[in-house]
Amino acid sequence: MHELGIVFHIIRSVEQVAADNGLEKISAVVLELGEVSGVVPDYLTDCWKWAAAKEELVSGSELKIETLPAVTHCGGCGRDYPTVAHGRICPHCQSGNTWLLTGNEVSIKEIAAY
Amino acid sequence: MNQVRIIEVKQSVFADNDRRAAQLRRELKEKGIFLLNLMSAPGSGKTTTLTRTVELLKDEIKIGVMEADIDSDVDARAMAAAGVKSIQLYTGGMCHLDADMTRQGLDELIDGDVELAILENVGNLVCPAEFDTGAVKNAAILSVPEGDDKPLKYPLMFQVCDVVLINKIDVTPYFDFDLERCTEYIRMRNPDAKVIPICAKTGEGVEEWAGWLRQQVREWVTFS
Ligand SMILES: Nc1nc2c(ncn2[C@@H]2O[C@H](COP(=O)(O)OP(=O)(O)O)[C@@H](O)[C@H]2O)c(=O)[nH]1
Ligand SMILES: [Mg+2]
Ligand SMILES: [Zn+2]
Ligand SMILES: [Zn+2]
Ligand SMILES: [Zn+2]
Numbered sequence A: 001m002h003e004l005g006i007v008f009h010i011i012r013s014v015e016q017v018a019a020d021n022g023l024e025k026i027s028a029v030v031l032e033l034g035e036v037s038g039v040v041p042d043y044l045t046d047c048w049k050w051a052a053a054k055e056e057l058v059s060g061s062e063l064k065i066e067t068l069p070a071v072t073h074c075g076g077c078g079r080d081y082p083t084v085a086h087g088r089i090c091p092h093c094q095s096g097n098t099w100l101l102t103g104n105e106v107s108i109k110e111i112a113a114y
Numbered sequence B: 001m002n003q004v005r006i007i008e009v010k011q012s013v014f015a016d017n018d019r020r021a022a023q024l025r026r027e028l029k030e031k032g033i034f035l036l037n038l039m040s041a042p043g044s045g046k047t048t049t050l051t052r053t054v055e056l057l058k059d060e061i062k063i064g065v066m067e068a069d070i071d072s073d074v075d076a077r078a079m080a081a082a083g084v085k086s087i088q089l090y091t092g093g094m095c096h097l098d099a100d101m102t103r104q105g106l107d108e109l110i111d112g113d114v115e116l117a118i119l120e121n122v123g124n125l126v127c128p129a130e131f132d133t134g135a136v137k138n139a140a141i142l143s144v145p146e147g148d149d150k151p152l153k154y155p156l157m158f159q160v161c162d163v164v165l166i167n168k169i170d171v172t173p174y175f176d177f178d179l180e181r182c183t184e185y186i187r188m189r190n191p192d193a194k195v196i197p198i199c200a201k202t203g204e205g206v207e208e209w210a211g212w213l214r215q216q217v218r219e220w221v222t223f224s
Helices: A002-021 A041-052 B015-031 B046-057 B072-081 B099-109 B155-159 B169-174 B179-189 B206-222
Strands: A026-034 A062-068 A071-074 A080-082 A098-102 A106-113 B005-012 B034-040 B063-067 B085-088 B116-120 B137-143 B163-167 B194-197
Touching: A002 A026, A002 A041, A002 A106, A002 B005, A002 B015, A026 A041, A041 A062, B005 B015, B015 B034, B015 B099, B034 B046, B034 B206, B046 B063, B046 B072, B046 B116, B046 B163, B046 B206, B063 B072, B063 B099, B072 B085, B085 B099, B099 B116, B155 B179, B163 B179, B163 B206, B179 B194, B194 B206
Parallel strands: A026 A062, B034 B116, B034 B137, B063 B085, B063 B116, B137 B163, B163 B194
Antiparallel strands: A026 A106, A071 A080, A071 A098, A106 B005
């Protein structure tokens, strides 16, 4: 299960940040999730509730998800376009020589602690 | 009511694993152990290729195998039959292995002496690419029936690979698979990737792959 694995890694990163900053109780974790990261937000929050309940540091805390748009760059014409609407083929010049600029992020933006 | 503190983090969820993987790689270098991470979709031929590779290298290099693929019980027995120490990694239904899970497996595997440890990763082209296992080199297998455009659909996998094995070339006549086009797609994502066409079933091309691997192991172990 992909989302559960991600949740374990989030918790581990949060534990590290808590140790570095002397935090004892987390109230919320804000996650930035790229549109094409392959992670399903609803599954992620479900897994979070289940896994966070088992860790004193994060139990009862909220996982807030902010979605980041996916943008693809075209090597053919040098322009950028929204990935989700057009996929791998550039809508400006039909080139397939394209690559993702942003949109696969799974990163912790900030943590709120009591 | 307590004051709420906001701590700005701005860190990828994978960063912590990346650190642990780098640490594991350093330790492997000190111990003179080469770890290969073998990845592919389910059924592309990881186990068949491994078995062939082991046959070619086992007399000159001490090999150990870690199986994390779902039908790993069968695979572990195939390895034992090939005369190589193998263990199973229980992923607990997880879709990838991370550096810590790999480390646990290695601890169990290398109490004998192993120069080349091979990890058969979970059959999946998405998640294993995101989690650095601590391997010295990454290999991916892409089999002909999967189609030559797979590097476009799973760019990250092909980006993190040092070598791509194109397997099942014996069935090429039955599929619309263009080896040149596929190689081009791989190079678009990763200009440095080595591409080796093989047929794990008959052993065709496997010697070139085994030769590449032998060279990598020798360099890593000798200069450690
Ligand atoms: N035709 C053909 N079949 C192959 C080849 N290599 C593996 N297979 C078959 O593909 C199936 C899956 O192989 P396996 O090694 O178990 O794949 P894994 O799931 O990646 O470990 C098996 O039935 C193999 O016999 C090959 O080069 N050609
Ligand atoms: Mg297998
Ligand atoms: Zn996954
Ligand atoms: Zn374009
Ligand atoms: Zn993990």
